[in-house]
Amino acid sequence: MEITKMHGLGNDFIVIDNREGAAGDAASLARKLCHRRLGVGADGLLLLEDAEQADARMRIINADGSEAEMCGNGIRCFARYFHDRFAPDREEYAFATLAGIMRPRLEMRDGRVTGVRVDMGAPSFDRGAIPMAGEGSPLNVRLEAAGQTVTAHCVLMGVPHMVVPCDSVDDIDFAHLGPALEAHPQFPRKINVNFVELTGPNTVRVRTWERGAGPTMACGTGACATAVVLNELGLTGPAVDIQLEAGCMHIERAAQTVYMTGPAEYVFVGELLSK
Numbered sequence: 001m002e003i004t005k006m007h008g009l010g011n012d013f014i015v016i017d018n019r020e021g022a023a024g025d026a027a028s029l030a031r032k033l034c035h036r037r038l039g040v041g042a043d044g045l046l047l048l049e050d051a052e053q054a055d056a057r058m059r060i061i062n063a064d065g066s067e068a069e070m071c072g073n074g075i076r077c078f079a080r081y082f083h084d085r086f087a088p089d090r091e092e093y094a095f096a097t098l099a100g101i102m103r104p105r106l107e108m109r110d111g112r113v114t115g116v117r118v119d120m121g122a123p124s125f126d127r128g129a130i131p132m133a134g135e136g137s138p139l140n141v142r143l144e145a146a147g148q149t150v151t152a153h154c155v156l157m158g159v160p161h162m163v164v165p166c167d168s169v170d171d172i173d174f175a176h177l178g179p180a181l182e183a184h185p186q187f188p189r190k191i192n193v194n195f196v197e198l199t200g201p202n203t204v205r206v207r208t209w210e211r212g213a214g215p216t217m218a219c220g221t222g223a224c225a226t227a228v229v230l231n232e233l234g235l236t237g238p239a240v241d242i243q244l245e246a247g248c249m250h251i252e253r254a255a256q257t258v259y260m261t262g263p264a265e266y267v268f269v270g271e272l273l274s275k
């Protein structure tokens, strides 16, 4: 079976053409291949499947085998993969995901893909949609986790996200707070956790602890969630640069949607000898 390793700002994926069911039991394949020592190493699997009302379906299986509704960095990689293999004459695609249809557009220079801009759809502050137990606005929640009290702002951006502003993302107890908040009992389907630090009027550093994958180098839906929440709180304008260890993602909040722009890179194409 052919596998393609790709990444978006270090959030890494193994892409598999699963139109003929090559992946088999996707959860156990993800756990095996994503393992950093016993497998290839990745934050998740991206499976390409047929879709009726879109160019293709993208499924995202986290490293722990759980299936997520959407993946921002993943869809940029998926768009580049789809372009190179199936539709090199086009630059815009519609991909079905569990969070609805996503519309990436490739940015090209001299015939090369330099980035991908994606219409990520509308954020939701509906408690039931996130989903989140209790009452009141998800935009201002106090939570007890890992012996600390945390003020969090929650939003559904295809997948559930919590945004936790802090003075410095380097000084938080990431290793304990991340998993404790991810699995906090108030979130029945768990949640992605973004610790965010404003570094300028419209620039933000983000450290994400992902549901089903733990610490990742970047999170596309997390970057969108961060931009939406900070804008909603009046702390930034509608467009922000999200600063990550491996580079930058640009997020723009529009009236009914959010646009994410960032890179999508290949690591290698290889053959898996046994599942």
Ligand SMILES: N[C@@H](CCC[C@H](N)C(=O)O)C(=O)O
Pocket: 011, 060, 062, 067, 068, 069, 070, 071, 072, 073, 074, 159, 160, 192, 210, 211, 212, 213, 216, 218, 219, 220, 221, 222
């Ligand atoms: N890395 C992703 C999000 C992947 C899904 C997430 N782990 C979840 O389970 O919600 C991104 O770039 O958006």
